[in-house]
Amino acid sequence: MNEQQLSQTARSCAGCGVQLQSERSDLAGFLPESALLRDPVICQRCFRIRNYNEASSVAVDQDDFLRLLSSIGSTDSLVVHIVDLYDFEGSLISGLQRFVGNNPVLLVVNKIDLLPKAMNVNRLRNWVQKQAKAEGLRTVDIVLCSAKRNMGFEHVIDALERYRGDRDVYVVGATNVGKSTLINRLIRDYSDMERELTTSRYPGTTLDAVHIPLEDGKAIIDTPGIVYTTRMTEVVPRSFLGSLLPDKPIKPLVYQLNSGQSLFIGSLVRFDFVEGDRQSFTLYISNALNVHRTKLERADALYEDHRGELLGGPTREELEEIPAWTRHSLRVPRGSNKDLFISGLGWIQVNGTNGAMLDLYAPKGVKVMLRDSMI
Incomplete structure (x- = not known):
């Protein structure tokens, strides 16, 4: 999208407020140039949520992401941290606990479908708990699932019901952990998408998160995925x-x-x-x-x-x-x-x-x- 085109229309998404761009589909604010005349002008991510109950993954650098995490500490929320079992140490957010304060952390371990079927689930959960504790992460619970294969997702919903109370839910994770797939499941199973999208802009940063409204007036807040350059991916x-x-x-x-x-x-x-x-x-x-x-x-x-x-x-x-x-x-x-x-x-x-x-x-x-x- 060139400057002349932007000057003739909105520079920011009407759904989430993020700055619009059409160069990188994997970054926040992307929309195809063909969608420039859409009314309202919204990014592709918001368009998919609003029309198809489908969220796509976007990424941010570590500094922006850490500023967002710091803002979560001042809220009363349930933090859902999604990690990739196949890349556990590479996708775990280091130091998450000091950023989210006293908010409870539910650790959702995705992609268990990639392991051999003979794997002992209880042993695996114990291993995850030990590794998370070694990283300084205190969790209220650990849920193993495969969002893609629909394995164990009912346990994710049960855990949200058990620990959310009267709170918003912040979903955090690195890129390529399956966060958008799990968010899509939550939208379909746990949200009233007839309500309008709301905007969440945090002080001190240009990063925007998307609020997915729940029936009780609270929301699931889908945060952009953090990019860890320490991964082969x-x-x-x-x-x-x-x-x-x-x-x-x-x-x-x-x-x-x-x-x-x-x-x-x-x-x-x-x-x-x-x-x-x-x-x-x-x-x-x-x-x-x-x-x-x-x-x-x-x-x-x-x-x-x-x-x-x-x-x-x-x-x-x-x-x-x-x-x-x-x-x-x-x-x-x-x-x-x-x-x-x-x-x-x-x-x-x-x-x-x-x-x-x-x-x-x-x-x-x-x-x-x-x-x-x-x-």
Whole structure:
């Protein structure tokens, strides 16, 4: 949308007040230029909510998002924090508790459909509770669900009824956690959308949230998703996201490795088993990614000659736009059960208990860590 067009019509959305733009459909305020003559002029996100009971995800940078979180602390609300089980540490909002004050936090863990069906749900809930506590997050409850597959959503509704009381509900989360899918379900099952959209503009920021009215006069406040650049999903070309993000249950890949062997995961990550007894490693990653095993002594030459081709992943030209690798040297203690977590990609479960020395090469800035095994 050019300046002349904007001067002839509204510069802000009549539904949520956000500044309008037509360059980026994934950012707040987007509307196609063909919708410029619509009366009233509203962004695509508000149009979908108003006409189709459907919200789309938008994103903001961390500074704007933290200012919004700070404003929640002065309200009396239920905070629903949606995280992606597949990228748990990468999608958990660090320090959320100090921003939302004494407001109760309901942790909704989405995408459980991606894990093997034999997964013990109670064990998984205990793991989530432990990880959340380690991050300083106090929760009134934890709900596991898959908004996309309609698994466990009734438990989300039950939890909202149990903990909301006479409060508004703020829904917060990172991008790509399935927040918009869950919001869409809430709109259909929990809201009276015959009422007009209202605008929420917070002091000190240009960020706008959308109020979705409830029958008792309160609202679900849909906040834009925060972008964490520490996730692989923010590093790879957008055209490659379909291969990186699984959309059906993962089939774990098990590799028996001797020390001195390496695995390449789609030209994006290199995993070296540097030292330790022969043991197995289980990869929980998208099954659309190529995995290639080689000897450690050949790994450098193999990557140089075949990245983006034999090794799979983004093309050689696209890889040039991705930050150079950083090496993470990690020691797995004896007698421990650990995952090597790569944010936005998945994780590698270390199945031996005799300890191991590992090197993991990933694009600079991508979060890599050892954690207690999820499975």
